[in-house]
Amino acid sequence: MINRLTKSEVLKYALYVLAVLPVFIFRDFTLDNELRYLSIADEALSNGSIFTFTNHGIIYAEKPPLYIWIAMLGKLIFGNHNMLFLAIFSFIPALVILFIMDKWVKNVLSESERVLGQLLLITSGYFIGTALVLRMDMLMCMFIVLALYTFFRMYIGKGKPRDSWLFPIFVFMALFTKGLMGIIVPLVSIIVFLILKKGLKTIGRYWGWKTLVVLLALCGVWFAGVYAEGGSQYLDNLLYHQTVNRAVNSFHHKEPIYYYLKTIWYSLAPWSLLYIGILIMGLKKKLVTTDMERFFLVVILSTFVTLSLISSKLEVDLLPAFPFITYLTVLWLSKFKSQRWMLPLVGIPACIFCLALPAVIVAQMLTGTTQLLTVMIIFLAALILSIAGILAIKYLINSNINRAIKTMCVGLLISIFILSFTILPNNALIGMGELCRQAKEVAAKKNIRNYYYCEMSK
Helix, strand or coil: CHHHHCCCHHHHHHHHHHHHHHHHHHCCCCCCCHHHHHHHHHHHHHHCCCCCCEECCEECCCCCCHHHHHHHHHHHHHCCCCHHHHHHHHHHHHHHHHHHHHHHCCCCCCHHHHHHHHHHHHCCHHHHHHHHCCCCHHHHHHHHHHHHHHHHHHHCCCCCCCHHHHHHHHHHHHHHHHCCHHHHHHHHHHHHHHHHCCCHHHHHHCCCHHHHHHHHHHHHHHHHHHHHHHHHHHHHHHHHHCCHHHHHHCCCCECCCCHHHHHHHHHCCCCHHHHHHHHHHHHHCCCCCCHHHHHHHHHHHHHHHHHHHCCECCHHHHHHHHHHHHHHHHHHHCCCCCCHHHHHHHHHHHHHHHCHHHHHHHHHHHHCCCCHHHHHHHHHHHHHHHHHHHHHHHHHHCCCHHHHHHHHHHHHHHHHHHHHHHCHHHHHHCCCHHHHHHHHHHHHHHCCCCCCCCCCCC
16 A cells, blocks of 8 residues: 555655645744744844844854745745745755655666655654754755755766756855855765765866856855945854854854764664664675765765764754665665564664554553643554554564565654644644734733843743
């Protein structure tokens, strides 16, 4: 049944959208990031700014303009900040990444294996998490994947004349979405790959005059706009403070060099054991046999090492490596003569899935939640997860790893869909909507015009 559902391309992507659509329909904007970006967009509209931004009057040069522009555009179109409009720029890029990676491996993987790759990627913790959060990370990841895919097409001789222009445009768009990482990942990955292939002399084909002209021209327009609006102080903050200072001795999100060795385990959950196990064994058995596999591996390792050397770190920064981790795993999955050693890599998450319903029952007994509808929805989602785990173990006993993984992925997506219906009554725990509603009621009664908010720690 799973294979039938995912056979149609349109139906397959429609199911991915349907699984998460209620999340965007029901939930409020989160406090930490989403409301901050929306507030910055509001200030920009109020001040008439295009290239320079402030956060409550303080210079905000931490992020490039693209995502703020998107938030500003939504406000101009709808008159307020529309969740579904903004969701387009988080979840649709995730689907584009699925499409590009699927297209990349189309000639080397079967249809069933390609479906497996998409399901694995869309259910990997920080990938689907980033797709559900209104941030610029997934948008940047999409442009990086497009840039790397365009490079590889040119490298193997299948590129079109337009690709030599598209490549620098994609790189700039990644840079313009989240900053320097948008250019670091493709630059380092391509250089390392060409060195390994003893083809560094050909780098001018990809990072030659066309790329430099496009990047310099577009960056020149951007920086000129910044200087015209914010002067040298803002430009210095953008070009030096937010790049060199963050990379060398960060003032924000400073973490040790081994940070990603800790975070990758939950960032890729529930498939981290499978991904890391297969990658380690694949390296040990020297399974790299094609340029595609070599390039995927280079992107993974070079991104991991480069970001580890940068002082400022966040779990989500490793996102551009996740599509390549997933698809290299799928490429190598069938190369092992025996897959029995992989059974625990999938079996352990399957057992955890099985415990979902018992865990919810115990939690309900301990907490005694009284919201009947919420409890019923959580029980149903946990039941789906437990059933998926039981079926997966059954398939693993028969050594059918691919079917076990697909069953767990579909079970997880169905559970996300079901759980999303618990969001609406719990929005007060997510954002500020309910608090603002109450504040407006008080203001109407007492004729108050100005609002002030102060976060108070417990």
